[in-house]
Amino acid sequence: MSDTIIKASGFGKQYGGQFAVQGLDLEVHRGELYGLIGPDGAGKSSLMKAVAGVLSYEQGQLEVFGQLLDSERHAEAIKGRIGLMPQGLGQNLYGDLSIEENVDFFARLRLVPREEAAARKEQLLAITRLAAFRHRPMKQLSGGMKQKLGLVCTLIHAPQLIILDEPTTGVDPVSRRDFWAILATLIAGQGLTALVSTAYMDEASRFTRMSLLHQGSKLAEGSPAQILQRVPGCIVQCRVQPQLSAMQRLVARWPQCEAMGPEIRLFMPEPDQPAARQQVVDVLQGLECQQLDVLDAELEDVFVAMLGGKQTGTTAPDTMAAPAAPGSASQELAIEAKGLVKRFGDFVAVGDVSFQVRQGEIFGLLGANGAGKTTAIKMLTGILPPSSGSGRVAGADMKQAGALIKSRIGYMSQAFSLYLDLSVVENIRLYAGIYGLDRKARDVRLQWILDMAGLHGHENDLAAALPMGLRQRLALGCALVHQPRVLFLDEPTSGVDPLGRRAFWDILFRLSRQDGVAMLVTTHYMSEAEHCDHLALMFAGRVVADASPQQMKQQVLAEAGQLYRVYADNAAALVSPLQAAGFANVSPYGSALHVLTPDVERLQQVLRGLGVERPPQARPIAMEDVFVQRVSQLEAQSHATGSVA
């Protein structure tokens, strides 16, 4: 039997005359954890469904287990050997059925013999730690549990190939790490082959091999290390005063440059790190450079660099028309939440949330799906009355001046709230009309929005026909049409490609720094949190941390130590010996390990004892590490006090 499990040659799939994927070649071998990485609309789902034999295709050939999939009958031949977990958290599971009933249904559907099914069920529920909740209806599970249950149901008939479509989207980082660890165990233990897609670039390092997809074609293929080598370079991260002029100088030289809160991060196609440092220092001559680090490039940087050539001219203009009421004192509070609580029946969606956002500040509300972010925003914008607590938004009381608040704020929702069958200009005019702008003001704002969002040339396109990135900027423009002083952005970047996300953050940065707009942004991309000036981490309806990204990292540094990456051939096997040696914070990271420790000397000693000679490499702590650290602490506390969250 051949070792090639999936072979696509010239694969193409079209919907209504438009190709979602075109001319795609790839091969997946037995035992691989193969990743498909790309934003919404890159063609990941189409390929995965076609591989599973549940979607017909128009172009090229697709062979799975050596079987050519060209008809419904031929596709049937492979279905006994595959497991498919489609996109959407728990969407393929049955909400009214309990965990056990869901698993049993899948087992019976797959004709697994009774004893074998019972044994596998117990084994899988034990691995995923779901056994204790077996009688709980699926709809009452958390996102992370739904996703693990989906995995159990996909694996119950012992398939040889599993196809998981975005299994980690919208799941909190702790559950995500847990999921990857379980998947790695299963693949190693059961000789599985897995085809997994993700929109999170930071998960890419977990794959054996992968393809980067963009707009229906393949940008690169290979192991994470191979892809990193495609565009050699490094990252320079610095903190310079004044930030805005430093930014202008650096962007002129290295366009792949972004602001992250008070810091600037740029990618430089210069693999020699000391040389890179010198070049940046030269450019920043005369400015006050407070801190400067040179780091290895991450996959996302490489991805953006590869796309760089394809970038369409949509960068924001340098200067923006200032809103009507400029220059409010930066100490003025734009948003203030005091003890906000929202209950739906017995369910506490938001429990006692307090925070403050100053004018000109980007405030990030972070958390997984279901953590309570959207509910909090809805209360502050006056859409949902709070069960208790109070708040002030744009100088007005949230409870008494709902209408006043609505006229002073901009709100961009998860779904972008555009009218997809109206054109770009019609959408903007509609919003201008809703906010009561007169004709003259409207035309001024129209021009401003077209400039800001880079929509020139698309004025008469239907919103539905715009790529996600442009659609998102149009939605932002519509939210800004009445020049609000406070802007609420609810998951504004979900589903948008890294390039689009960067351009978007660039605009937000300018809005806050130049125009003094206060922003409350929610996101489940932990990497985006770095763009914020101040963060609140939400977990199960509560704010579990409230500080600047730097402060949060400092705190983790103080509590758990520096982050080190350990490279070893058998990294996964080192987890338990390291934990036994007293290193509490060890987690697999792709083919390497991440360890948090204050004592690198001892780590190196222990590693040498385990036969690992290569010294661990210090890494800057990412927001995801902060979140995992915080939540793990909380869970440990609640276990210690005996109360189960």
Place this chain on the structure above:
Amino acid sequence: MNLQRVVAIAGKEWREIVRDRLFFTLAFVVPALLMLLFGYGLSLDVENIPFAVVDHDRSAASRDYAYRFIDSRYFRFRGYAGDERDAAQLIGSGAVRVVLVIPPQFGKTLAQARPAAIQTLVDGSFPSRAMTTKGYVTAINAAFSLAAVAQAVSHATGLSQQDALAQLTPIALESRYLYNQSVSSIWSLAPKLIMVILMLSPPFLTALGVVREKENGSIFNIYASNVSRGEFLVGKLAPYVAISSVNILLLWLLAVLLYQVPFKGSLLFFLPATLVYVLCTTGIGLLVSVLVRTQVAAMIVTMVVTMIPAVLYSGLIIPIVSLGAGAHVVAQLMPAMYYTDIVVGCFLKGVGLMSLWRPLAVLALYACLLFAAGYQLFSKRPNI
């Protein structure tokens, strides 16, 4: 066909229906509720028509004339109106639907054996009701005239008034209504309501049940496994047919016990024949569900393809024979008409398979065609 898979799917489906409060209501409560709402709301009998009288004569004869109406069970007296303007207002406001205007000198004119005219104002906003009302008015008026003539004849000839009446009506019309002796509309309506409700409920449940899986993505469990199309469809639809079977009994009990409709036929024929009809309408739901992708679309399409034939082309309101030529052909193509024959035959006529085998065969053929089409169009490897 592997029975274990069929049972697995049917069992899963059943649990979901029973645990989902909305679906459960839709399955078991809504059909009975429709029976009650339609039954009380759609009665076609015209009784207790509110009316007023403008009496410009105020004589014994005029009062006598008015009492003919006041005593009738078809009319409900709402009082005397001052003049025609008041009367028009009463009709306009909907307080009354008929006004009788008795002219001055009415009694005297009659006594002189000259013809008198009574003006009748009828609210014509519902034509069929207005026609029925006019019929009642005409009949009561004719009876009054006849009595007046009979009185005059008995005066002149010395015959008793009854004999005079008999002489005046040489041909008496004796009508006997077969199958529905009291011509009560609920008797004919309730069986037809069973037809309408079983035309709506099974396709709705089926279409929503299947499309729900498509919409939320759990259909991929079916697509991606070795379950055959036949196994899936049988397992998926069986619970809905079972629910509808329970509803057949429920609706039959409501018709017989609540509306007191006599059931003259045989349950041994009626129940299996109704099951064939339910299979047929379930097939409509199946066909809709393979063609649409969202639950909203499923609802709208099902509504259009079931409601219109069930109400317009079934004989519910307009008898099939009264339909225009085109509509008549359309009715022949719809299953509702055939089941109307069966249900009315079973309830009111007491006929069975001998006279109803033809519509039953058509329904069975219909069911087979719908299921065959649904099976063919359902693909485990669609292109979207």
